Amino acid sequence: MQPLVTIITVNYNQPQLTAELLRSIRQLNYPNIEVIVVDNGSIANAAPYLQGLFPNVTYLRSEENLGFAGGNNIGIKQAKGDFLFLVNNDTELPADVLNLLLPVFDRYPNAGVVCPMILFYPAKPENKALIQFAGYTPINPFTARNHTIGEFEPDTGQYTQPAYTPYAHGAAMLVKKEVIQKAGLMPEMYFLYYEELDWSEQIKNAGFTILVEPRATVYHKESMSVGKQSPLKTHYLTRNRILFMRRHASVFHFWIFMAFFALFTLPKNLLLFMVRQQWTHLSAFWQAVCWHLQHNTGKSTPYNPVTLKQPAV
Numbered sequence: 001m002q003p004l005v006t007i008i009t010v011n012y013n014q015p016q017l018t019a020e021l022l023r024s025i026r027q028l029n030y031p032n033i034e035v036i037v038v039d040n041g042s043i044a045n046a047a048p049y050l051q052g053l054f055p056n057v058t059y060l061r062s063e064e065n066l067g068f069a070g071g072n073n074i075g076i077k078q079a080k081g082d083f084l085f086l087v088n089n090d091t092e093l094p095a096d097v098l099n100l101l102l103p104v105f106d107r108y109p110n111a112g113v114v115c116p117m118i119l120f121y122p123a124k125p126e127n128k129a130l131i132q133f134a135g136y137t138p139i140n141p142f143t144a145r146n147h148t149i150g151e152f153e154p155d156t157g158q159y160t161q162p163a164y165t166p167y168a169h170g171a172a173m174l175v176k177k178e179v180i181q182k183a184g185l186m187p188e189m190y191f192l193y194y195e196e197l198d199w200s201e202q203i204k205n206a207g208f209t210i211l212v213e214p215r216a217t218v219y220h221k222e223s224m225s226v227g228k229q230s231p232l233k234t235h236y237l238t239r240n241r242i243l244f245m246r247r248h249a250s251v252f253h254f255w256i257f258m259a260f261f262a263l264f265t266l267p268k269n270l271l272l273f274m275v276r277q278q279w280t281h282l283s284a285f286w287q288a289v290c291w292h293l294q295h296n297t298g299k300s301t302p303y304n305p306v307t308l309k310q311p312a313v
Contacts, residue, residue, distance in 0.1 A: 002032045005098055005174075006081030009089045010038045010071035015046035017221070018089040022054045030098035034058065036075040037089075041065035067191035068170065069199075076185060081177065088171040090221040092121065100216035101174045104162050112179040112208025113168045113200070116216035119155060129155050132220055135165040135212045139197070141253035143260055144245050159214035168203075168210050170196035172218040182206040192232070194240035201248055231284035238269075239288035246292070 007025060011018040018037060025035055035054075039046045039061040047059040060074050072086055083102065087093065097116055104114045118133040134150030146167075150159060168175075173196070183206040186199045200210055245257050266289065273282035 002030070003082035003102070004080060005030065005033045005083045005085055005102075006075075006079035007033055007035045007085045007087060008038065008072060008075035008079060009036075009087050010040045010068065010075070011042060011046050011050075011089050012040045012065060012071070013042045013044075014089060015042075015049050018046065019050060019053055021087065021089050021091055021093070022050065022057060024092040024094075026054070027095050028093060028098060029095045030102075033098070034080060036060060036078060038062065038071045038075045040067075040071035040074075067188060067195075068193075069186035069188045069190060069195040073185045073188065076180060079177075084175045084177060084180070086170070086173050086175065087218065088220065091118075091171055092219045092221075094217055094219075097216045097218060098174075101213055104211055104213050105176060108162065108209065108211060110207070110209050111176070111211055112183075112203050112206070113173050113175050113210045114162070115165070115169050115173045115210070115212045116218045117150070117155075117159060117212060117214040118169055118171055118218050118220050121219040121221045129219070131155050131159075132222065133169045133171070133212075134159045134214050135163055136167045136169075138166045139244075141249055142256045144241050144249075144257050155217075159212075162211045162213045165210050165212050166204075167197045167200040171220050176208075179203055179206065179208050183208070190236070190240045190243065192236040192240075194237075194244050197244060198247065229281075231280040234281045235284035235288045238285050239291050242289070242292055 009018065009021060022035070022037070025033075035057045037046075037050060037057055037059050039059065041062050041064045045061055047061060050057065051059060058078070060078060062071065062074060065071075066074070076084060083105075085098065101114050101116060105111050115133070117131065119129040120132050122129050131150040131153045133148055136149065137147045139146045149165075183199070183202040186195055187202070188195070190198065203210065242261070245254055249257060269285050270282065273279070273285065
């Protein structure tokens with residue numbers, strides 16, 4: 001019998017977008033699945049609307065927004081599958097995606113996570129799909145930057161074989177249940193962004209590897225929930241870049257990174273936001289930096305979402 005795969009997605013105020021994902025899941029040609037939708041503190045509970053359209057889906061709800069990791073962890077705790085496919089609600093899945101991902105675990109017995117290649121959802125059906133993700137490079141220990149392999153390249157079949165990657169992509173990752181039992185749940189202190197990178201470190205420390213199978217693809221409608229250039233995104237990307245380094249860099253590498261951040265990143269961003277008169281971004285960036293003066297980085301450190309202060313203009 002084919003293993004049970006639990007597909008988990010998190011909805012936050014986007015029931016129509018989630019419905020588009022569920023329609024694509026309905027077309028999967030892999031027969032043994034369960035589907036869990038976690039409504040993560042939406043203003044209106046999406047379950048009644050979605051239940052009417054997709055009655056065979058399990059709906060769970062948190063009354064507060066627990067962030068990307070917290071919402072996924074609700075679904076993970078209830079999942080029955082031997083494998084868990086965590087997908088963003090702003091993705092759509094081709095019918096064969098699970099059939100292509102699952103054999104990688106047999107071919108690479110130490111694999112703990114396998115990601116599909118992620119394509120930007122084309123604006124028009126006739127447009128050629130561009131690649132968003134075909135793997136990552138390691139994070140530079142001095143700058144805390146890395147690169148996404150294949151990003152913005154047309155998909156011409158240049159990636160054809162499974163490849164190791166240091167980090168999984170949060171938009172779509174198939175995880176063996178044994179991994180979660182050994183590595184633990186996704187870390188919730190990030191709230192938004194970088195949590196899958198931190199979780200990838202936990203997974204590798206537990207003895208597993210992470211791969212990309214580029215023959216399996218997923219279409220991603222990038223940044224539908226927080227906006228492509230929103231102050232919220234500015235805040236969490238900045239805060240969590242530093243947090244990731246605090247948690248995973250050596251003492252030597254961390255202080256080199258902090259020197260780089262103080263001398264280059266900080267003045268560059270402050271100047272850029274001022275020149276563009278992006279005062280909300282400036283405030284969000286500065287709050288993200290100041291957060292680290294008040295919080296530690298222990299694995300049990302809770303983190304509640306901030307209400308970004310609006311500067312007086």
